[in-house]
Amino acid sequence: MYIKEKKYIIVITVLVVIVLVTIWYFRVGYLLRKPEMPNANIEIQTQMVDGGTINLRYADYTENEIKVGYEVKGFSLKENNISCKLYNDGNLISTSGSTGGGLIELDEKHYYFVGIENIDENVLPDSLNLTVEIIVIPNDSGQKSIPASFNVSVDKERGA
Template sequence: MDKKEKKYVIAIVIVVAVVLGVIWYFRVGYLLKKPEMPEANIEIQTKMVDRGTINLRNAEYTEGHIKVGYEVNGFSLKEYNVSCKLYNDGNLISSSGSTDGGLIELDEQHYYFVGFENIDQVNLPDSINLTVEITGIPNESGQKPLTALFNVDLDKEM
């Protein structure tokens, strides 16, 4: 093998290594990154429940939806199902008792939930007094539900 062929082989090996590294990162590497909780967009409200805490961290009100973000710390989702209800001035907005959103597992017994409620069918004013009721419903009988109520005034974002 002459010098020119050696340079081509080395260049090909380097390109293959870089390509494989990029493929590994996008297929596996990003999964290894620890998930992060989004920054709060409201003043954080904290409630102590049994052996843990529930924090309301985010709230958003737009023309078509209400979205809340809350942190649950200190109890396992194997022991409790978490439900979220939304009220405006005491009137129920969410009909199901649980909102479609997302879940980020931050650590063992530490989670961030996103509650999302479509309100296209609900006639709400431009400013609402939102009450967020978060309940940990125990999977075993004999345990009591864990409930935290939060109030936040929201103006509709355009």
């Protein structure tokens, strides 16, 4: 009996360790993974501006919204705000001027932003000559804002 009890204790101990490691991974380890930047769906456009880099990586246009994704390197969000405005053929189509869709912090001074503009009220053509204006706005009012503009053509995607 003594050997059989020993085997049960070993099996139970191994199962407890496996369960604890699994719980740790999903509670803590999963959160420790480094976030990844989403894949680009357009040819990446890059601008070097005042010690930093801004890359337009994503543009999507559907019945209800325009979504852009852009990478910002070299600017701290503690010292700067980031704004995004969208234009079609020079006409402003965004109202908020904010990123609105989310932020992925990739590293120190390295971010990926998603800008979303709902277009329920706007009547826009099936194809846009989109200008994406990304503005780095220093918190110090004595410094000038840093704009970067990108042009991309996007076609409206139809839902299935």
